Structure formats: C-alpha cells, structure tokens
Amino acid sequence: MSGPEGLRLNTEEQCYMPSSPTIGRPVAVLGIGSMGTAIAKALIEAGHHVTVWNRSRERLAGLTGCFVAETAVEACRDAEITFTCFSNLPATYDVLKQPGVVGALQGKALVPMSTATPDEVHGFQRFAQASGIDYLDAKIAVTPAQIGAPTAVIFFAGPQALFLRVEPVLRALAGRATLMGQRIDGAVLGDFAFLSVYFASTIGILHGAAFLRNSGLNIEQFFGLIPCFLDEINARSQSFRKMIVAGDYTDVQSALKTDLAGARLLANATANAGMQNLFSDALIELMQDAVAQGHGDLDSAAMVQAFSKIMSTPQPVEVPG
C-alpha cells in the first residue's frame, strides 16, 4: 500500500478499506485531541486519504486507516484541505509558524476549528490573506461523539466558492455543515447563537432534575420525557420564527406576563424545596425586564425585542486569557 512519500501507514490491516479514488480526497488533520480524533475518524470512514499529525504520538494509537506524519509540514504538503483542531487560535499559529508550513498551505484550503472570538478570526483572516492560504473558518456545535451524525451542526464562514469546493468533504463531518455567510466572523457568531440555546437549555434541564430530586421525585422519568419536552420547545420555536420574521407578536400563544406568573410560581416551589433561587430569579429578571419594556401582553417571542434593545453606553465584558 503506497502513501505520500515518507509517511508511515497507521493501520491494522483488517480495518483498512482502500478509499474509492472517485470520492477520496487528500486531507490533513493537525491536532489529534478528542475532537481531532473524531474529525479524522469521520474523514477516514468517508473514504478520504487522511494524514494526521500531533505534537505527541500517544493520541494517534487509536487511529487506523490513515497516514501519520512526523511533522506538520509533512502532513499538509499533499493535502487539498487541512483541518486544525487545536484548543485555540494562538496554539494554531504556533503550529502554522513551524518552518515550511505556510508555504505548504499556499493555494489550499485551511479550516481551523478552534474556539475563537470575532477579533481573532479577523486577525486570522489577515494572516491567511497575507500568506495566500484559502481560509474557511469553522466552529463546531456538537461534542466529538456527534461528529459525522446527520443532525450534527458545524458553522462555516468564508468565500462561498471555497465552501462549495470543500463541501462534500465537510458533509462527512456534519450532516448540517452550514455556511453562515461570507463574512469571516459568521461561524463564530452562529456558534454564539448555538451556545445561547445550549447553555440555557442544559442549565434548565439540570435545574429541573435538581428540583425533582430535592422534592423526592423520580428523575429517571423526567429524563425519559426530555425528548418530548424538546419536541414541544421545537414546535414553539417555529412559532417564534414566524412572529420574529413578521415583527408581529400579537398572535399570542403564551403571553409574557403569563410566563412571568409561571416563573414566580416556580421560584416559590424551588424555595419551598429548600433550593437556592438563582435560576428562577434569573428567569424572573429577564421576563420582568421585557414586561417593563411594554411587552407583557404580547407573546413571549417579544423577548427578542427586549434583548435587542441598544444600550446607550455599551459595556464590553473583559474576557480572561
């Protein structure tokens, strides 16, 4: 079995399926942590010619059916697309600044998948443009276990032509590989919108479980119903969509002031269960703010208006590190 020159084939023979030349494309994955491993495995499974590189070799043992490069430059030299899976963009720069790497990436697609801020991706765009690298930003909205799933979401941002060029490969990673726009911060912003939903929902689930447990009730039953709750929330979100697009919140399915009354009952119940009230207090504060802005009789979807209120003096929050 021949691979790119000088590369060691990492395979247990019984697992290795030679890729179909009609679909297999040469790709590299730099940074083989838990996410990099999932990315590499999904690409291998889809029949691509995958070369991986990681600073330490221990993490590579579990990967079969791919080539292992000794250096980053060796990994991306023959790759049409290079995915980087480091913990952040500074760590990504460290690798890209190794001798020869930028040269090896020129004219090819580079897809960094690290967490980043809008400022950081703008900076990375300047670096990529100056280096002649085709930069497609990516932000992953799933855990490693969900990589490759039909419902997995990865946000992308960058030139549409570049996205279309690599899209068939991206589909192997996420059934819902989504170009959020050609502006380079689109993926970061899409991921923040996902995090709004993800953080709030998971905290709500944990609070519900804590409440039942503190009340002496069965949490297995509760967790068994979560898919049904999420179905109901999905149905509700589609009504939100219609109202927000129309800018009309008067077709009330549930009025904001009714929800506020419900949140107050919840606060009372959690206090009676001997729990701290940070969670329900936060719900009440958010709803009260929207009611104070005059949306109480409207559908709760009108909270989108309350959140959108432009402050006269924006207060940037300091980000550590």
Add this chain to the structure above:
Amino acid sequence: MSGPEGLRLNTEEQCYMPSSPTIGRPVAVLGIGSMGTAIAKALIEAGHHVTVWNRSRERLAGLTGCFVAETAVEACRDAEITFTCFSNLPATYDVLKQPGVVGALQGKALVPMSTATPDEVHGFQRFAQASGIDYLDAKIAVTPAQIGAPTAVIFFAGPQALFLRVEPVLRALAGRATLMGQRIDGAVLGDFAFLSVYFASTIGILHGAAFLRNSGLNIEQFFGLIPCFLDEINARSQSFRKMIVAGDYTDVQSALKTDLAGARLLANATANAGMQNLFSDALIELMQDAVAQGHGDLDSAAMVQAFSKIMSTPQPVEVPG
C-alpha cells in the same frame, strides 16, 4: 341519534362518526377555552361519548360530535370521567359548588387540569376526599395545538389504581400521559420541572435569534437548525442522567469552568453587538456560583449539586394573586 336525556347534540351530520361502543366511554369536559376545546376534540376523535359545558356558549360553536349540556351538573351526571379546564382551581371550585355538581361526581373520576400550586392541590385533595370524588390531578406540559400528539406530555398524580382505570382515555390526550407518583402534588412538581426546561430553552432560543439579528445575520438559517441543536441537547441530557444517577461528575464531557469561559465570550459578543447583557450575565452568575462551590473541574452536570444546596434560611417568594 340518542344522547343523555335533555342534551342537545352538537354536530354537523357530515362530521359525526358514531363511537365504537367497545372503546367509547362517557366523559365530560367543563370549561371550553382553547385548552378545553383541544381536550374535547381529542376525546371526540378517539371515539368517546363527550359532553361539554361552558359558562358562555360562544366557544362551543366549533365543537362537533359531542353533546352540549345546559348546566355543569347535567354534563357530569352520566360521565365516568370529568375533565375541568378552567384557568385556576378557585375558578374550578366556583363551578363544582353549583347545586348538585358534587353529588353528580361522587364515586367518579375528576381530573382538574388547571395551573395550581402544591398547596392548592393539597387543599383540593381534602375537598375531594370529603366529597367522595376520585381526584386525579393533571398538569399539561404542551400547548393546545399539541394535545393528542404521541409526544405530548401530561403529568398526573393520584392513586395508581385510579390512573390505570382512566389511562386509556388519557392516552387520547397525550401519548406521554405520565403518572408522576401517588402523592397528589406530583403533577404540579413535574410541571415545574418541565417549566425549568421550557422557560430556559425558549429564552435561550430568543436570545440566540436576537444576537444573530443584531449582528446582521440570517435568523431563518438559525431556526432551521433548532431541531439539530435540540438533538445535541438531548444527547447531552442523557449523559447528565447517567452522571446524576451515579453521583459521579468526573467523566468530564465539558467542564463547568470551560462552559463559564464560553459564557464570558458570549457576554463579550452580545455587548459588542450593542445588546443588553441580562441573559449572558445570568448564565455567568449561575456557572460562577457552581464553580465557587468547587465544581469547576467537574462536568457541567455537577450544576445539579449547586442548585440542590440547601439554604440555611429558606426565603419563600411571594406569589401574586
């Protein structure tokens, strides 16, 4: 077509399907608002012999295939199960105290579906026991549009034998008709746990939409991805379940302190988008509290421990009305 004596059949002939006597059971629905209408329609569609009553007659026009009673007592006299769909328990008492109603309900199942507090359902239990009425409490975790759906959740509480007696009828209302326990406040508590998830998730969705709109990005794309986000949240919740049951949060999928760093990035991004920061500040406060309790290096599921912290001096929250 003969009905209970003195009852007017409310039907357009072309819509009326006589119920199969093998499955049709005589039931009553008191209070025909939007939820009562949905309940009555689902029962009619399932082939039950439904009699409805409402204080005003206007709301009854849309209901066909059922009998309309002139009084509440007339409606429940021959019903094996009476569902009440008033806005709260005080309004329910008002109807039950009409002459003859309590007598008509003796030895039969009464299922009040109003919003209520644990104290109120305990009071209602005393009333039902003193009156010889078989009381099964119900709390509805879906909008009227979802009544009858296979994934619709309605929580019930009361004697298991009573639940089993009426369960086939309840299944017509909600595929996931769930007995939360024999203690009478079980349905109320289950509904509060649902509200934790529902309020937090819907607010998270509205905040995500507001963020994208304020950033000049497409919200249609975002709403199209909501089912995928909820899939990811469901997968995560099943890992929460395992950790909470085991009481072990050390198999970290996402550490609490990592989520806190993400919430801080979100706060910075919303501030930069010119939005008010109530939402992200609330996330940060909740996560910081759990980190301060020593859970920062554990999986975020450990927030369930932070919520459960017993306060030394519980502060009941005043509930209006």
